[in-house]
Amino acid sequence: MADPVPGQQEAAFEEAVELWLADAEADALPMLSDLAQEGNAAAQLLLALIDKSPALQGPWLSQLPRAERVELMRMPGGLSGRSWMHEAAEQSPLAGLWLRLWAADAPAALALDFAAEGEARAAREALIYAAKREAGGMAALVDHPDYPPGLRFLAWQDGAAIDGEDLAPGDPQRRMMGLELATDEVADWLSTAPEALSVRRFCDNRCAASARSCTMAAAQAMGAHSILLTFGSPSERLIDAARFAASARGQSALLRRVALSTDARGRRHLLADAEATDPCFAVHLQEAIERYRAPLITSPLPPATD
Incomplete structure (x- = not known):
């Protein structure tokens, strides 16, 4: 079991997550923003992922004026702020994996690093991003025990000799x-x-x-x-x-x-x-x-x- 992300076990972070999961964005996100500014890496990581993913953003956040949204969701820097993921990576290797995933040259093997951290969804995302960039490398990974079984087709498309007849x-x-x-x-x-x-x-x-x-x-x-x-x-x-x-x-x-x-x-x-x-x-x-x-x-x- 991987260690908790720094700040993950703080009561204030747990409360903010509960509110966010209850769809109370207007209460949860300012709490996460305050925690991020105080150096809570878990809050920084979660804010960065929400900021990066439009589907995770509810109506309240989506309709905020741009300046307020940037101030709430990002750390200061540049014209539009900077992702909190950079700051989180100073404390959390997991945050560093996301920075690598967001880079243009992220390799397919990054999926195994995510899987080792207990991030099954992110592991699938890493492989799909690699396939979209035609980065290759899936065929060499498919026999690894941490390779996502739901993405064997990517390894097949990459040239792996896979018999898919055992699939449901x-x-x-x-x-x-x-x-x-x-x-x-x-x-x-x-x-x-x-x-x-x-x-x-x-x-x-x-x-x-x-x-x-x-x-x-x-x-x-x-x-x-x-x-x-x-x-x-x-x-x-x-x-x-x-x-x-x-x-x-x-x-x-x-x-x-x-x-x-x-x-x-x-x-x-x-x-x-x-x-x-x-x-x-x-x-x-x-x-x-x-x-x-x-x-x-x-x-x-x-x-x-x-």
């Missing part, structure tokens, strides 16, 4: 490895796959009567399998994956991530497709989209009179 019939990896995918069994895969935990918890909580079709609607609405693979707790060392998935913030973030998979014009089709698969999920998605609409500006002029 509904595992989306099959399609990406040139194998037949039993589309009617994808819901079975979603019901057990660790990568789909957030989708399952959302549907069990919000759409229990139609949980199976809800998971299909949510996964399809994400628009790409890579999005499903990389969605979840910003840092599993700070916030356990199951805890995040069951939280109000985690479930709001899932809806936000789905909404961000297309532009404003595409959301009409997104909602129509969701409605066709699971009306319950579509209702929650529509509500989430509405939450982020900018509030109407009330005219300062008095109403016209006859």
